[in-house]
Amino acid sequence: MTTLRIATRKSPLALWQTEHVAERLRVAHPGLTVELVPLSTRGDEILDRSLAAIGGKGLFLKELELAMQRGEADCAVHSLKDVPMTLEPGFALAAILPRADHADAFVSNHFDGLDALPQDARVGTSSLRRQAQLRALRPDLQLRDLRGNVNTRLAKLDGGDYDAIVLACAGLQRLGFDARIRARLDAPGWLPAPAQGAIAIETRDDDPRIAALCAALDDAATRTCVAAERAMNRALDGSCHVPVAGLATLQGECLLLQGLVGATADGRCVRAQAEGPAQAPEALGIEVAQALLAQGARALIDG
Numbered sequence: 001m002t003t004l005r006i007a008t009r010k011s012p013l014a015l016w017q018t019e020h021v022a023e024r025l026r027v028a029h030p031g032l033t034v035e036l037v038p039l040s041t042r043g044d045e046i047l048d049r050s051l052a053a054i055g056g057k058g059l060f061l062k063e064l065e066l067a068m069q070r071g072e073a074d075c076a077v078h079s080l081k082d083v084p085m086t087l088e089p090g091f092a093l094a095a096i097l098p099r100a101d102h103a104d105a106f107v108s109n110h111f112d113g114l115d116a117l118p119q120d121a122r123v124g125t126s127s128l129r130r131q132a133q134l135r136a137l138r139p140d141l142q143l144r145d146l147r148g149n150v151n152t153r154l155a156k157l158d159g160g161d162y163d164a165i166v167l168a169c170a171g172l173q174r175l176g177f178d179a180r181i182r183a184r185l186d187a188p189g190w191l192p193a194p195a196q197g198a199i200a201i202e203t204r205d206d207d208p209r210i211a212a213l214c215a216a217l218d219d220a221a222t223r224t225c226v227a228a229e230r231a232m233n234r235a236l237d238g239s240c241h242v243p244v245a246g247l248a249t250l251q252g253e254c255l256l257l258q259g260l261v262g263a264t265a266d267g268r269c270v271r272a273q274a275e276g277p278a279q280a281p282e283a284l285g286i287e288v289a290q291a292l293l294a295q296g297a298r299a300l301i302d303g
């Protein structure tokens with residue numbers, strides 16, 4: 001094979017990420033031609049309803065997986081945090097790239113951080129995970145829905161609909177909006193989505209040649225961390241219906257996983273953390289999920 005076709009969503013962030021992967025693949029495999037196959041997904045088209053209401057994270061993948069099944073693309077690039085905890089049968093993650101900044105960003109044209117917001121300020125985010133953590137820290141805030149791609153969300157902030165919005169640092173940095181980050185919302189007080197900041201390449205699991213080409217970009221440390229975060233989320237029945245947050249960090253051979261389950265309605269949160277060997281990330285994820293459930297996470301998840 002001399003040409004590798006990568007399916008991608010069409011948002012500016014998705015195109016940046018896929019172009020980044022394409023460039024890395026060209027460097028890893030001189031002589032390989034890499035092309036983008038931009039596709040529209042239902043997740044991108046339906047903007048007037050919450051993701052949870054229209055079917056969840058899988059909506060961003062479906063059209064890309066269908067293109068791979070039809071043989072119109074060889075692989076697909078995703079933000080790993082948008083990838084469901086269990087992949088569709090027949091697909092695998094051939095590579096997980098080194099993680100960028102995992103933190104969330106506080107973005108505002110008038111205020112320096114969450115603590116600086118006045119009473120009853122309007123904060124935009126449609127993420128249940130971000131809403132729950134905002135409620136926990138600042139019960140007075142008015143939480144307002146905010147969907148659309150990163151550029152659209154920034155434009156809505158600038159239009160005056162919100163006093164502040166919360167986005168991922170990684171997306172802002174990739175699109176050149178670093179200067180819009182007024183504060184990083186980070187561990188231990190604030191946790192990101194499982195796998196936030198990590199880019200994954202999905203392939204059909206019946207094509208080892210393509211998987212091998214992509215595997216050149218795999219980062220073992222990131223794969224270990226996101227395996228723990230995703231195992232925790234899976235054990236909590238996590239989907240985007242549930243405000244689950246988690247961050248694993250690796251120090252040598254020791255993996256630390258911090259997890260949180262929140263209630264969007266009233267900001268109740270349960271938190272747990274544990275350490276374990278880097279060789280067994282899934283076991284650590286399950287351990288932290290069980291600690292969260294032991295503190296009543298199920299009641300929060302089931303509403």
Ligand SMILES: NCc1[nH]cc(CCC(=O)O)c1CC(=O)O
Pocket residue numbers: 079080081082150166167168169170171195196197198199
């Ligand atoms: N849900 C959309 C999405 N998916 C991944 C990112 C950011 C990039 C990343 O996490 O790698 C974003 C934007 C955001 O949450 O602000």
